[in-house]
Amino acid sequence: MSTLPPMHPTPPRTGHPAARQQAGISPVASAANPSQGVPSMTSHRVVRWTVGGSLVGFLTSLGVHGILLLIAAYWIVGGTSGAPGESGSGGDIQMAIMSDTELSALEAAAGMDSVSPASAIEEGDAFTTPEVLEGPSGVPDVTGPTGLGGAAEGLGGAGGDIGEGDGMGDGIGGGSGNGTATFFGVEASGTRFAYVVDVSGSMQGPKLSALKMEIIESIDSLIEHMQFFVSPFSSDGMLLGNKDKWTPSTDVGKKWALQQVKDLQCYGGTNPLPSFQKVFDLKPRPDAIYFMTDGMFEPEVGGLVAKMNKRGKKVPIHCIAFDIQEKAVEDAMKAIAEESGGRYVAVPLSGSKK
Known part of the structure; x- marks a missing residue:
């Protein structure tokens, strides 16, 4: 009798549920992934759902925004922009369009007359053509009272400047013709003129009256773009109206000078040097200086003025x-004029304006 080999028990098939339970294998783990089990399968699905949901949410949010x-x-931009001159309100803008008939009715109700610009000009309501008066020679007549007083004598002088007039209102605005004073x-050229004038005690009476008239007429003859400066002197130098700067020869400036010159008084001795110092301190410098005196001054004045x-x-x-009357005074003044390139004149009282 032969001996049979020992029989080993056959392991149960895992495909059967009972067998799988006996083997200790979960049905879910066996079906999904026998090697990794349930936790690995679930985590992969969660990741896929999370990524997919985030992408969809992002795209949806982007579209909505x-x-x-x-x-x-x-x-x-579109809803609030109105027509020119209107402010948008965020809503639809209604354009008010009116027909000619409706516009005429509205004007009639408001008491308005529709007048065209051409008809207004024809009727003379808007513009008036100036009338040019011509003299005997065909030249426009520009004569008439101007300046501070007196009458103009028309145009003249080089460069088309305003011509000389007669009296305190000389020329249009007191012009002197060619940039001169x-x-x-004594005539001088330029645009800035300084006057150094003697008001010492010896000038009392007719001399002072003549001096005032000469200053007023000289300043009034300046045209508007010119400037002037006056420094009266006696024992010391002074400033006309306490003004140490140039004064424009406008109507206002001329009227101011007229009042200040009228108030000049005579006193003291004859010392022109301080007034010359004030004149040479002006910025810018004058184009010409008028120096008038009736008496003897210190001999060194001429040399000091030349240095300045x-x-x-x-x-x-x-x-x-x-x-x-003194020859020494005449010689000293001639020397100042010659050294500076100016002119010297002797004016007797009888030949001056009083």
Whole structure:
């Protein structure tokens, strides 16, 4: 009798549920992934759902925000922009369009007359053509009262400047013709003129009256773009109206000078040097200086004035010896005029304006 080999028990098939339970294998784990089990399968699905949901949510949010931006842009740009002169209100803008008949009815109700610009001009309501009066020679008549007083004598002088007039209202605005000034009959060129004038005690009476008239007429003859400066002197130098700067020769400036000159008084001795110092301190320097005196001054004045004149642009000094009897005074004034390139004249009291 032969001996049979020992029989080993056959392991149960895992495909049967009972067998799987006996083997200790979960049905879910066996079906899904026998090697990894349930936890690995679930985590993969969660990751896929999370990523997919986030992408869908992002795209949805992007689309919604884009639509909102378009709506906002429409309201801001399209919805609130009105016609010129109107402010948008965020809603639809209604354009008021009226027919000619409706417009005429509205004007009639408001009491308005529809007048065209052409008809207004024809009727003379808007513009008036100036009338040009011509004199005998066909030249426009520009004569008439101007300036501070007196009558103009028309145009003249070089460069088309305003011509000389007669009296305190000379010319249109007191013009002198060609950028010149005149004082005691002495003519000077330029735009800035300084007057150094004697008001010492010896000038009392007719001399002072003549001086005032000459200053007033000289300043009034200046045209508007010119400037003037007056420094009366006696024992010391003074400022007309306490003004140490140039005065424009406007109507206002001329009226101011007229009042200040009328108030001049005579006193003291004869010392022109401080007044010359004030004149040469002006910025800018004068184009010409008028120096008038009736008496003797210190001999060194001429040399000191020449030194001051050499410190900058040389200024011509026109010297007027007013009713002077001493030859020494005449010689001193001639020297000042010659050294500076100015003129010297002797004016007797009988030949001056009183």
